[in-house]
Amino acid sequence: MPIPGTPLQDLPVLTEDEILRTIAFFRYINPEANIRLAAGRKLMENNGERAFKSGASASITGNMLTTAGSTIAGDRKLLKEMGREVIE
Numbered sequence: 001m002p003i004p005g006t007p008l009q010d011l012p013v014l015t016e017d018e019i020l021r022t023i024a025f026f027r028y029i030n031p032e033a034n035i036r037l038a039a040g041r042k043l044m045e046n047n048g049e050r051a052f053k054s055g056a057s058a059s060i061t062g063n064m065l066t067t068a069g070s071t072i073a074g075d076r077k078l079l080k081e082m083g084r085e086v087i088e
Contacts, residue, residue, distance in 0.1 A: 001013075001039045001043075013043060014043065015043075016043060016044045016045065016050070019043065019044060019051060020050055020051060020054045023035055023051055023054045023055045023056050024054045024055050026055070027054070027055030028055075033057075034057050034058055035055060035056045035057050035058070036056070036057070036058045036059060036060055037051055037052075037056050037058070037059040037060070038059070038060040041059065046078070047074065047075070047078060049078060049082070052078075052079070052082055052084065053082070059075055059079075061075040076088070
């Protein structure tokens with residue numbers, strides 16, 4: 001996420017396909033890694049559902065550092081619907 005005032009502020013925004021490819025590639029080369037989604041979910045359909053299907057294993061959620069409109073309850077629901085274990 002290019003953020004004004006940071007060294008990466010002028011980088012182009014990644015497409016959803018680029019994000020998904022990156023996750024899938026990283027999962028392939030490092031199958032034991034915890035791949036967490038954060039602000040980039042804002043760029044994806046359904047708050048990153050396809051990213052979890054591509055190999056993401058967790059997300060940062062809550063009232064801080066998260067996608068606008070993303071809630072803890074919504075994230076739990078999404079993950080449960082996908083058959084993922086949700087620790088409460």
